[in-house]
Amino acid sequence: MNAPTEFRYISKKRRVKEDRRFITGRGRYAADYKLPGMLHVAMVSSPFACADIKSINADAALAMPGVHYVLTGEELAANINPLLSGLDLPEVKRLPLANGRARYAGEWVAAVVADTRHIAEDAAELVEIDYDMLDFVIDPEEAIKPEAPVVHPEKGDNIFFDKTWVWGDVEGDFKRAPHSLSLRCSTVPIETFAVTASWDDGREMLDVWASIQMPKYPEQIARALRLPVSSVNVHFDVDVGGSYGLKRGIRQTVIVSYLTRKLRRPVRFIEDRLENMAGGEMHGPDRIFDMEVAYDDDGIMHSLKITATDDCGCYPGRAPLQLGKPVSAIVGPYRIGSAQYHARSVSTNKTSQEAVRGFGQAPTNFAIETVVDRIARELGMEREEIRRRNLIRSDEFPWRIPSGSEYDSGDYHAVLDKLMEAAGWDALIAKRDELRAEGKLAGLGLSTCLEPSGGNSSFEPLFNPKNDTTTWMESCLIKVDMLGGISAMMGTSTSGQGHETLLSVSIGEVLERDPDSIRAIHSESVTALPSNSPVGSRMAIMLGGAAAGAARKIKAQLIAIAAHNFQLPEDRLVYEGGDVYVEGDPDRRMKWEQLVDIAHRQYHNMPLGSEPGLQAQHTWEVPTGGAMPAADGTVQMYPCYAFEAHIPLVSIDPGTGQVEIHDYFIGHDCGTVINPDIVRGMTFGGIAHGIGAALYEKFQYDESGQLQAGTFMDYLLPSAHEIPSVGMVKHFTPSPLTEFGQKGSGESGYLGAPAAIAGAVNDALAPLGKSIETLPMRVRDIEALLNG
């Protein structure tokens, strides 16, 4: 399937609408909103990995001029409902401020409110807290042991979740190739979490401006504060400075929302980087894998056993479900007939995990690809060859995997072909060998992985059967105004994905109107239609589909008006660019402006029983969604599957352990592309994120439970020096399930890059008989492996 040419606007080069405000410094981020009388918050954090809070004395802090309040965890706990967890753990209460016990170094214990952030920080230093230090556990494998200190004594152990599923006939002929791999996956956005809340007593309304990316955010605020949902108004038009899943800031939000209701003034909290890193609760999956694969002498994989132990940190929010999402692609892109999956989520005295791009799929892809490479090495087979033999074939779709999901479409071999040609595998091998001849270690990596997309979050009931939910929807409301302008409303926030462009292009395609004439608007939550937020790489599919659905309704209304005015049946009419004409007689035409005027002002010319005006809304459920998991855990999880293949060439300085990436190629297929620049940029950014995960980024703790990577000097984000230029080849296998054949691409590049980089590093180490199976592979780790 080559690049589609049958669209008018879809897949065409077009400037991204929202970029215009960013290039002129006119983005409106949460910290840019100033409200009169606004107060500022700074947090007081626990210095200990685990400690009872004996007393809090805020007298000195409150005596400082400009200080208005010091909120303790005890007061907050008495006045709010605990926060939601994705797991069934009623005994584990998650609160925005520690109450009675602080369970990780950096956990917020009190919130100081002052006229300025400067004064709030000054006062925070004066809050006297008496702690009783307790035993703590940092390592998840230690935390599992019966003698380990328990993070939540009410629970009794450190196991948040432990379940094994068996899909298919796993006990077949099984050749053991046992492995242990581990991957930590994290990120931090450049903008920290920021939120301003303002309670209006007159309207009984809580207005919230936040740097947010979170399903059911207004509802969770309402629930915590014991307010009606209609009393919470989240301003979704706040620009979010990057999120990648992390900006769930419900603790921060509940704190400022409680304070604004109490103090009757707007209250703002902008995390500084120290608060963000230590207490923002933004770890990603930190996962240890044990893998076993059954394969035969031809390299065909028959069965897969995965044990994943995930360090959840202190509290179970939504993040433990990141063990669940990989069920959607538990065998990767391969024709593996059975699988066993043992998932464990473990509590430790560290900051809590939050959703990170891919929601657990990247670590799983890393584990699977590492094992595939290992099998190839054992059999003396080329890594490309073993993949070719095992990849699902293009004529086999839709393909059902053992855990119940059906992959909608794909042509994995074609993407691999294109990539191999574009990258020039043989030339890269020659380059690798030249680098080796110069005295470096050098290696070529290959990974082939899936990006499940569409955000059908059926891991929710899978991991907590009491949470019997199957609704994952998205909406769009379109209004055509009296002068023929089109406005489209979305009910959620955006953090760089280009949703305004997505909306305008999707609607423009259906209505055949120039996307530049279509205004995309972020609603406020009180007027927004149901949305499940940009997560799970779902918005191209779901918002695109909702927009197209609403646009089709508008189109139908226009045709009905024309049919009525022509006094002809609709099948005699042609819709073209917003006009409607009589088939065979294009001059007998009612133009867009005329039809719009009738709709808004000429009720006497409207079909009988019409609603005046020209507006339509569409809310729809995720395709293939709507079913609870079966007793054995099988369920369709995510509707659409994008595919990517990566080839990096790396070299390693054997004396220092430094890694350099010389070349990077990716073959990518996310079905129909709505905006090429957006998908391209997202993929490059995902690869960069994956390089960071593979080589640099880690929330490092020491044995005393202190976060060592608490600033940007120690948490290392890759710069333009570390990220290479990437060559990308595209393939387009449309999804049969979506409006334009589009699949998601919000996680593209990221899901396959860590696996590919690990493969390249291990290819470089292979001549020495060494390998590394823990990510990130830092300079110190590689050098120690070589020379230690």
Added chain:
Amino acid sequence: MSTHTVKLTVNGKSCEGEAEARMTLVDFLRDVLELTGTHIGCEHGVCGACSVILDGKPVRSCLIYAVMADGHEITTVEGLEGSDGSLSPLQDAFWENHAMQCGYCTPGMLIASHHLLQENPSPSEEEIREAIGGNLCRCTGYQQIVEAVQMAAEKMKGGAA
């Protein structure tokens, strides 16, 4: 502690405001002068989101106290466009090539690239990466930014104003 009167030239205009000595230039620009285009990402001089031009050189405005900038000249992202609101070739190239996603690092990237092109109208890819090497981006992977700077350099050589 006392406050100081800080007078400086920002984007060609004389500006004045009150600041404690400990107020950083970025906080002064954002909170006193209400120029919120310059962003804060770390407050310890690593991410570059706060980049501005000070006396013709790109610097991190979180690493200068406003009082230290008294009497000096600053250019922020708001000063890159024409007085009639027209986009500079660099800004236009950033838009054309989608050299951003969330936009948070973009003002800093524009400042760093703008200065590069003033000093070096024909930068190599390596020189571009060096110039933006102190501006972190999590969204883009830098490539479309590098391409945009190359595109702008081409356009500017062609005589576009």
Added chain:
Amino acid sequence: MKAAAFDYIRARSLDEVCQALADGDGEARIIAGGQTLIPLMAMRMARPETLIDINDIGELSGIETGGDFVTIKACTRQADILASDTVRAALPVLSDALSHVGHTQTRNRGTVGGSLVNADPSAEIPLIARLLDADMTARSISGERTIPAAGFFDSAMMTTLEPEECLVEVRFPVWPANRTGHGFHESSIRDSDFALAAAAAQLTLDQSGNCARLHLAIGGATPAPWRLDAVEAALTGGDLSDEAIEAAIADIPDMVEPQSDVHADADYRRRVARVLAGRAICDARDRAKGDRA
């Protein structure tokens, strides 16, 4: 991350600086480029009562050559030093090292004096000062004194400057260009990061191509930049063959005293110090012979 409050003085002369330091009774600090001090103050790890801004003092800025020395005033921007053809010709190892110092934007503000006084064990400028036996001149209300590099860097983040002294200038000796070469290598995680370990070498060959004079200094793996006398002695007078260099550097892991931190442990720094020393000496040799640029 807002700093604790402080008083601010914008000094107009060196005398004013010295007086303010004396008046501050140990609680006043100089701010020059601020690239290190301001982050420390943002994290409230440094809390001076008074900041003395020296950026406006003309006599504290500039690069002078004279005789066999290059003198750089303390408040000279790193970017200006890096851009100086004079420095590149006379002190190529300093120019080389400077390209590793931070990033363009930090070099536009950071000063040579700030880096010297900060004395970070992994910083490049102190390493070069020690390599070349630079002299630091400091002034206070009591007068002026000159401190050689060997006696200036005390331990990690500590110099022998008194609290009321202001660094005025650093004077680098210039070696004869003929048959002289330098080498500089560092290992860092990302391009602009602090060096985990660094090695700098400068040597001059005699007429027959043997080593007449060698200086070798290590950074990042020691509390302060150290000259490795034993290695220098082992190679001086010899032919600087690869084998001789390999033999002379073999014990470097035992000669250094590194710390462990979040980025690398002590053993990494030990091993890599040796590797980088070898590379730096080889580069110096090859440059001295004219075999590389």
